Amino acid sequence: MANFYQANKKKQIVGQIVDLKIERLDLNGCGVARLNDKPVFIDQALPKETVKVKIIEQKSKYLRGKIIEIATASKDRVSPLCKHYRLCGGCDLQHLVFSEHLAFKQKKVADLFQRNQINQSLPWQNPIASTPWHYRRKARLGVQYDKQGHVTLGFRQKGTNQLTAIKQCHVLVENISSIFIALKKVLDQLVTSRSVGHIEVIDTGKITLVIRQMKKLNDTDKALWQLAEKTHQWQVLIDEGEQVTALTEKQPLKYKLLNELELTFNSQDFIQINHQVNQQMVQQAMDWLSLTATDVVLDLFCGLGNFSISFAQKVKQVIGIEGIQSMVDRAATNAINNKLDNCQFYQADLNADWLSQAWANIQFDKVLLDPARAGAFEALEQLVKFKVPCLLYVSCEPTTLARDAKYLISQGYKIEKIALIEMFSQTKHVETMVLFSR
Numbered sequence: 001m002a003n004f005y006q007a008n009k010k011k012q013i014v015g016q017i018v019d020l021k022i023e024r025l026d027l028n029g030c031g032v033a034r035l036n037d038k039p040v041f042i043d044q045a046l047p048k049e050t051v052k053v054k055i056i057e058q059k060s061k062y063l064r065g066k067i068i069e070i071a072t073a074s075k076d077r078v079s080p081l082c083k084h085y086r087l088c089g090g091c092d093l094q095h096l097v098f099s100e101h102l103a104f105k106q107k108k109v110a111d112l113f114q115r116n117q118i119n120q121s122l123p124w125q126n127p128i129a130s131t132p133w134h135y136r137r138k139a140r141l142g143v144q145y146d147k148q149g150h151v152t153l154g155f156r157q158k159g160t161n162q163l164t165a166i167k168q169c170h171v172l173v174e175n176i177s178s179i180f181i182a183l184k185k186v187l188d189q190l191v192t193s194r195s196v197g198h199i200e201v202i203d204t205g206k207i208t209l210v211i212r213q214m215k216k217l218n219d220t221d222k223a224l225w226q227l228a229e230k231t232h233q234w235q236v237l238i239d240e241g242e243q244v245t246a247l248t249e250k251q252p253l254k255y256k257l258l259n260e261l262e263l264t265f266n267s268q269d270f271i272q273i274n275h276q277v278n279q280q281m282v283q284q285a286m287d288w289l290s291l292t293a294t295d296v297v298l299d300l301f302c303g304l305g306n307f308s309i310s311f312a313q314k315v316k317q318v319i320g321i322e323g324i325q326s327m328v329d330r331a332a333t334n335a336i337n338n339k340l341d342n343c344q345f346y347q348a349d350l351n352a353d354w355l356s357q358a359w360a361n362i363q364f365d366k367v368l369l370d371p372a373r374a375g376a377f378e379a380l381e382q383l384v385k386f387k388v389p390c391l392l393y394v395s396c397e398p399t400t401l402a403r404d405a406k407y408l409i410s411q412g413y414k415i416e417k418i419a420l421i422e423m424f425s426q427t428k429h430v431e432t433m434v435l436f437s438r
């Protein structure tokens, strides 16, 4: 059929200023109002507020607006502590009083479960709380250069790939929250232009910096980093892609678990970023699983053995499965270093077929799984064949958790307990623990 010209009848309202009443928060913590029967999403607006808004985006199903003025502020509105808040894409909830964050996160999980037709009333337990600020022990700081080669050190701006320059970050632990100024000074002095891609900062009591070099480190720049290392008592590691080397002597990175257990890790390894909350989370996992001396436990997505090593002190045997071979090796070394001989670690892609692996023939009493944001659907499709009576799911993404919970319920599991874990204060990110039984 021939195409005919049709005049665009859609009235353009981008740029219009309108007064709106905010009805609710969406799953990302964005205020939602209605205009001409369409939802309008407004960043940093709170329920019950009346706001003057500029329409900045118009789609067939929704609009997006930007606050010009808050006419009536919510009683839950607070002044953001961070001066970078308006631009930085990091912590989305700072304008909402901290005491309301967990309520927002719990509603988000509950809404997602409901959308997945999970009609069981959720047996919420007390959350694991966190300090509002200074909890994050590891972060990647972006480095960007403009046309003249001037450097910006900071985090990504909301909704763009541009960095916003940061001077202080209140969610980083005190030791590293103001490191930006000293680091920027070194970056400004480097003679090789555009040489740094990003910098990882890790606090283990001592500060470790991993400098991602985009060009080979020359002697002048090496001397500058060495001087900074000495002046600030940092450990500086140089990541040239193939390998990570220390400028001076390499000191192992370690963190403490419960009962004086200790995990060694590499700068590229995943570690739980909130140290205090991690300890409480591991303790709660042990409590909820009611571990006993006869239990044989499977720890899927085990990383460095964060859960496995703690569990091993209580149970007969732990088998940990992880996708990255170097982390599997480090988990095994962590077991040896902690004098534990009842845990073994194996490499497997848990999204692929793993039922034919030898460890999958073991009779497990309890399973813990702690997948990345993508969730564990493929792993669960195989795991359900074991009919393990007790399954503890730790999730950092409620969307995939709700999908996976729906599947487990369809396979005869029931939710026994559910709780929030405030791993990422001030942000919209939600960590949840769910105990399933069958």
Ligand SMILES: C[S@@+](CC[C@H](N)C(=O)[O-])C[C@H]1O[C@@H](n2cnc3c(N)ncnc32)[C@H](O)[C@@H]1O
Residues within 6 Å of the ligand: 270, 271, 272, 301, 302, 303, 304, 305, 306, 307, 321, 322, 323, 324, 327, 348, 349, 350, 351, 352, 370, 371, 372, 396
């Ligand atoms: C959220 S981390 C949890 C790690 C560990 N449980 C902890 O508490 O530190 C998820 C882990 O799953 C691993 N992983 C991601 N996808 C995987 C896959 N398809 N197969 C196996 N492991 C995977 C990651 O390498 C990472 O170590």
